[in-house]
Amino acid sequence: MNHVLHQHPFTPFDQLPLEDVSAFRALAIPAEILPIEIGDQFRHRMGTKSLDTSQWLPSDEETEPTIAMKRELLRLRRDEVVGLAEGGSDAAEEAAKLIAEFCGVPMQAQGVGALVEASLLVADDIVVMKPMGDEQQLVVVAGVVCSPSRWSIQTKLNSNMMAVHKPVPQYADHVGKAVDTTMARLRADQPMVRSNWTIEDHCALFQPVAPSGPLVQDPTQLWIRMERQTLRALPQTGGSMFTIRTYQQPITEYVARGKDVASTLYSLVKRLPDDVAKYKSMLHYRDALLAWLEPFAK
Numbered sequence: 001m002n003h004v005l006h007q008h009p010f011t012p013f014d015q016l017p018l019e020d021v022s023a024f025r026a027l028a029i030p031a032e033i034l035p036i037e038i039g040d041q042f043r044h045r046m047g048t049k050s051l052d053t054s055q056w057l058p059s060d061e062e063t064e065p066t067i068a069m070k071r072e073l074l075r076l077r078r079d080e081v082v083g084l085a086e087g088g089s090d091a092a093e094e095a096a097k098l099i100a101e102f103c104g105v106p107m108q109a110q111g112v113g114a115l116v117e118a119s120l121l122v123a124d125d126i127v128v129m130k131p132m133g134d135e136q137q138l139v140v141v142a143g144v145v146c147s148p149s150r151w152s153i154q155t156k157l158n159s160n161m162m163a164v165h166k167p168v169p170q171y172a173d174h175v176g177k178a179v180d181t182t183m184a185r186l187r188a189d190q191p192m193v194r195s196n197w198t199i200e201d202h203c204a205l206f207q208p209v210a211p212s213g214p215l216v217q218d219p220t221q222l223w224i225r226m227e228r229q230t231l232r233a234l235p236q237t238g239g240s241m242f243t244i245r246t247y248q249q250p251i252t253e254y255v256a257r258g259k260d261v262a263s264t265l266y267s268l269v270k271r272l273p274d275d276v277a278k279y280k281s282m283l284h285y286r287d288a289l290l291a292w293l294e295p296f297a298k
């Protein structure tokens with residue numbers, strides 16, 4: 001599977017857009033999920049906040065094209081975007097019912113079919129977890145993930161939180177235990193929200209693998225990619241669900257939002273340790289990116 005370079009987030013990473021997309025402009029990433037600078041050195045942060053249930057999975061101008069993209073992926077590449085582990089059907093259905101209830105739509109389907117149906121009501125990806133095994137550890141049991149940032153749901157099935165995050169350098173030291181505690185204390189009536197950011201050289205929302213090498217020459221061709229993630233308990237099955245809404249904007253447009261935004265990004269990129277920059281596929285671009293960003297940030 002090779003990346004095919006294009007500028008249309010709703011076209012898979014390995015295909016060319018079927019129509020002329022030259023007029024496409026990405027939605028500005030919502031201000032409330034932009035990264036902030038905390039402290040003066042790099043650290044993975046929990047950054048979880050309580051969310052009013054009415055604000056759980058809001059829609060916007062990119063909701064419709066994202067759902068259209070999901071519909072096509074589910075039609076043509078279902079195995080790459082849907083995952084179900086043995087014993088996960090009941091938690092998948094419970095998660096689906098919560099989404100259907102939020103959207104005010106009756107849910108007919110059952111099991112993972114219900115999760116697929118629910119995934120087409122919102123732009124967000126859905127990962128479902130459930131306590132399994134002798135130790136009743138929370139593991140991934142189901143998901144519909146159409147906007148993966150270089151991972152796939154199939155490879156995460158049956159993994160606990162620490163195993164899911166194994167590719168993330170410094171995760172265990174910085175937030176490993178705090179994530180487990182947060183997951184154990186989740187509530188159904190009060191979702192939590194957090195966000196993360198990265199910079200990528202391809203804009204496709206559906207991007208289950210990393211490219212084998214750098215895709216662009218110039219930092220102005222990069223995209224900034226952010227996820228609005230929510231966490232919510234599933235009281236009937238004792239599980240929990242994780243939703244991921246992915247946004248991306250060309251870095252040139254992002255930086256043009258203002259000096260504060262550019263300056264925060266500059267500091268965050270500058271302080272990334274090499275191992276984390278490598279994980280984010282940014283190591284190759286970091287120096288050129290910092291040199292380009294500096295005049296906007298200072």
Ligand code: HEM
Nearest residue numbers: 044045046127140151164167168175179182196197198242
């Ligand atoms: C409050 C909780 C959480 C925190 C603090 C957290 C933190 C992180 C961080 C720092 C990364 C690296 C992303 C980056 O910096 O570019 C990451 C990646 C990831 N997280 Fe989480 N996470 C949390 C909850 C979850 C949950 C509940 C799931 C559900 C299964 C999950 C699934 C993932 C996946 C699949 C990746 C990508 C891993 C890969 O590259 O293979 N996270 N997370």
